[in-house]
Every structure is written in structure tokens, then in C-alpha cells.
Amino acid sequence: MVMSLEARYEEFWRQSIKQLNEVVKATGLPIAPDEKGQYSLWYDVREMRLRFSISVERIKRFFEGLREGKVYATRCRRCGRYYFPPQADCPYCKASDMDWVEVSGEGELLTYTVINTKPLTYSHYPDYVVAIARMREGFNVLAWLRVDDPKRVRVGMRVRLQVVRREPEGYLTYEFVPVEQ
């Protein structure tokens, strides 16, 4: 049976804390060797849980767009600069005078990397490609590139930015997909 993500991480932490408690009981100190057994590490006996929250009030149009399957950028009405991910303020004009524009989605791959060593909370994903593409409008976007075989990714290839659901969590985000030629 496949364990849910939450359950998997809970189990990981439960095991870690159990081991730590055993070390403290046996030795009187929360000190244990690192993974390679090279260095002694101090493990804090108090757990800190952290989940960031941040106001998106002034850019909520972007998230409404994702629900409609559309990707929006902001564009400064004064200088014409695009902002993606969208910003409510233009640091060049020191103004908050923005238009919401739907992006064309057409881009050309500038650079990419394949992630095969992942942080814990990304460890359930298959290897993924993080890419930067130059969009037709002239700004760059950083996003995952959805491909079956990372070996077939080439700088300069045509890509399309589209709204997807990131599974298994099921939240809306945007990804590049290769444009078949």
C-alpha cells in the first residue's frame, strides 16, 4: 500500500526523534555522528515547525488566472517592463501602476538542469528538469520542464508555458512542455 505523503514524512520524523531520544537516554547528550560517521553533530532536542505564509493580496489576479488555465504577468504602464512572477510594484519607476497581461506562453529554452538529488519534501517526485526560457514578449521564466526523457532536452528548443496540476498534491502551477516540431 502506498503511504500518503504526510504519513511518509511523519514516519520519517517519528523515527528520527525516536532515535534521538534513545541517544539522549543512553549518553545523556543529543550528540550523534553524521550520516557518513565523520563528524559529531548536536541535534536540538526541541523541534521547530515552520511553514511560511505570505500575502498575495495584490497579485491575486495571477492565482485566479491559474484557476482559469491562464498565466498572467504584470507590465508597468510607465516603462513597459514585464514582471514574471508578477509584481505589484515597479522598482524602476517606483510606482504601482501595472497592467495584467496574459502571457503568450511561447518560449525558447535558454538553460536547464536535471535535479536528481532532492530535498526531503521533493523526494517523492521523479527526477525533474528546472529550466529557464526566453518568452516571445522578451522576459524570462523559470519553471519545471515536463519531459519523459531529460536526455532529449536541448538549449534552444521551443517550449510552451502551461498551467498544470502538480501531483500528487494537486495544486495548480505552471510548467513548460516541449513544442513538437
Add this chain to the structure above:
Amino acid sequence: MWIRSVGVATGTANLSKRPDFIGLDAAYQAAEQAFKRIGIEHKDTWKYFDVADVHDCFTIAEVMAYEDLGFVERGMGIQLVRNEQTYKGGLIPVNLDGGLKAKGHPIGATGTSMAVEMTKQLRQGVEPRDRQADIYTGWALAHNVGGTGHYAYVTIYSLDKDGSPRVKPKR
């Protein structure tokens, strides 16, 4: 020992907002400021310094540093290494202390260690002696980067209190 010039600049954390990926704009701007203050051009700068420490947190970062600092033109940094010109006795000896990848990179302490190393080099007090650079102009440069190029510092050390660096003698 005089700190003759410090250049500081910041850059965007967002890789998609960088104009290219072949250098660090923060490092280039920091170098520009630092060189301006001592009255030298941001070009062929290898000829003014006896020794330098650069922020080689990765192999490519060292090559980009040569180019951001103007030791050589963009794209030519790798030739400095291939021709052993960053070794002791080369055009610009770099990281004779081993650099970040060899001696370690304890973040904040890395910058401090660069200041210590440049001071020892210019005072000709490096031990063991086989990694002491030859001192001609009495000028040295330390290049330190934070984050993924979010900030950069270029610090220029000299045995001279005043004036601009002379050009190294031809060998």
C-alpha cells in the same frame, strides 16, 4: 597594510531575471567600483596585482570570477588555467591557499580568511614558503560572493598608502 578600496554590489536572487549566466553582475559591479577608486581600468587587471583570492565555491565560479574581475576578457578565463597563468609564477597567482574548494568554505569565515591570506602574501610571511607569491607591485585583491551572486565584495589591499598600482614588470 592598507585596505585601499572596497567595492560592494548586489544582484537579483532570481536566475530568470539575470541577463546571462556567464558571470555575476554583482561581482562585475563591485569590481568596477573597487578599480575606479584606485584609478585603474576594468581591463587586463591581472597586471596590477601580485596575488588574488577569488570565491571558487564551484569550479565554474572561479573562471567567471577571472572574467568579472577583468583579469582577462569574457570567455578567456579558462585559458588562464590551461596555461597555468593562475599558478605561482604565472600572470596572476590565484588562490595559493587552495581556495574555497580545497581549504574549505565556512561561509562568513571564508571572507575573513581571504583578508588574512592577502595580508600574509603581501607581507611575504606565508608558510609553507612554497606557496608564497612573488611580490612586485605590493597589491592584492580579494573577491567574495554571497548567496548565488546576490552580493559581491571586491577588496583591494596594498603596501602603499597612496597612489595607483604600478604595472608588474615583464618576465
